Amino acid sequence: MITAAVAAALMIPLIGLHAKTHVTGLVIETRFGDVAIAVGLVFLGRYALVLTQRAMAWPAIVGGIASAAAGWMFPFPNRLLQTLCIAGGVVVAVWGVRAIVKASRLQSRGAREDKITDSAAAERQSGAPLLQRVSPWLGAALVVFAIALPLMPFADRRLLDLATLIMIYVMLGWGLNIVVGLAGLLDLGYVAFYAVGAYSFALLAQNFDMSFWVCLPIAGLMAAFLGVLLGFPVLRLRGDYLAIVTLGFGEMIRIILINWVPVTRGPDGISGIPKPSFFGLSFSRRPPEGVESFHQYFDLSYSSTHRIIFLFYVVLVLALLINAFILRIRKLPIGRAWEALREDEIACRALGLNPTNIKLSAFALGAMFGGMAGTVFATRQSFISPESFTFIESAIILAVVVLGGMGSQIGVVIAAIVLIGLPEWFREIQEYRMLAFGALMVLIMIWRPRGLLSYRVPTITLRPDRAAGGP
Secondary structure, three states, X not given: OHHHHHHHHHHHHHHHEEEEEEOOEEEEEEOHHHHHHHHHHHHHHHHHHHHHHOOOHHHHHHHHHHXXXXXXXXXXXXXXXXXXXXXXXXXXXXXXXXXXXXXXXHHHHHHHHHHOOOHHHHHHHHHHHHHHHHHHHHHHHHHHHHHHHHHOOOOOHHHHHHHHHHHHHHHHHHHHHXXXXXXXXXXXXXXXXXXXXXXXXXXXXXXXXXXXXXXXXHHHHHHHHHHHHHHHHHOOOOOHHXXXXXXXXXXXXXXXXXXXXXXXXXXXXXXXXXXXXEOOEEOOOOOOOOOOXXXXXXXXXXOOHHHHHHHHHHHHHHHHHHXXXXXXXXXXXXXXXXXXXXXXXXXXXXXXXXXXXXXXXXXXXXXXXXXXHHHHHHHHHOEEOHHHOOHHXXXXXXXXHHHHOOOOHHHHXXXXXXXXXXXXXXXXXXXXXXXXXXXXXXXXXXXXXXXXXXXXXXXXXXXXXXXXXXX
């Protein structure tokens, strides 16, 4: 009851009262029915948790299945509450099954389980080997699903566009993962490189008539150069001081984009950004003179979805290339130097490594991938403005890296799907969208405080026999 009362106190101002513009002015409308449903779901979830903690898992399982079935079969006021009912029921049922499995393991192992008291030790004992076995298969399954997604019967224009946006954030997450997850440098101004890549492509394409494929590496190199410029002033900084400087750097780039009106067009932004072509074939219905269209060349009926599918595959190929590059470079000396810098900078310097070069290489490579992601974002939107590159974007990208598990490639993918895909899917419920986003982050940090995939396989490990002095 206390949990339900706290939930009601929080949800009445957040959900129950809604400001709405009316012809007579601003009015407050009430939605206490939605509050009652949400409080009821919280009460049932807390009750199921208490049942599982008291070894009464079967009522929780039955109630969870019933809640999920009710959410699936009966109409709800909006999609968010229906999804909460289904997801909450599934989570409660899984929680109950997990409690039963855990109890059976404790009974079978007996006293041996009492020795594992530390949660980190438990994770190393059980989660790490399982993660090592599952991660390659999970990554391969995600790649196969992404390749086959445009061919699925449920893949419409909105879903493909959302998948493209998710992969853009995956590219951004992998780029920032080099700086934060591998090198251990907290960067809160990563959106600056994202903006430089987008504006570089837009300006080069409009002023010098360069294609997407020519501008893509140029924008990446310009962002990398900016990353090196950022790296030099912050070589002696670490921790909170580094975060403050990078935050200021990101805001400086945004202010420059707003005030440099002759070049960036200021707050008005840049529109009419061209789309990538398929070996010179245009995806427009009526291409310019001398340019053949995609549907005419392959004798297909025109569909605006062709361009969406092509851009989806372009982003997918770029993301796979970036992933392969990062996985390879982590095994090279520079990748091992990043990890050494992350663990202990003083020990890294004592080993004869140059922290200056290590930090600059991390900033440069991370910025390059951010600039390439900005190029894809610009061609997807066809319009960019400084409002697209605010601090909240840096915070979201950092949240993708942290919640996915710093240093984990597959964790970034899962976190991007959860943090970007779900809020975008609920965009039509605008008043609940950010509420669901915040609740999702709180639940993830409670459930997995070290990230969804917190275990990282070391790049190099010593053999146990040699570590013990064997041959």
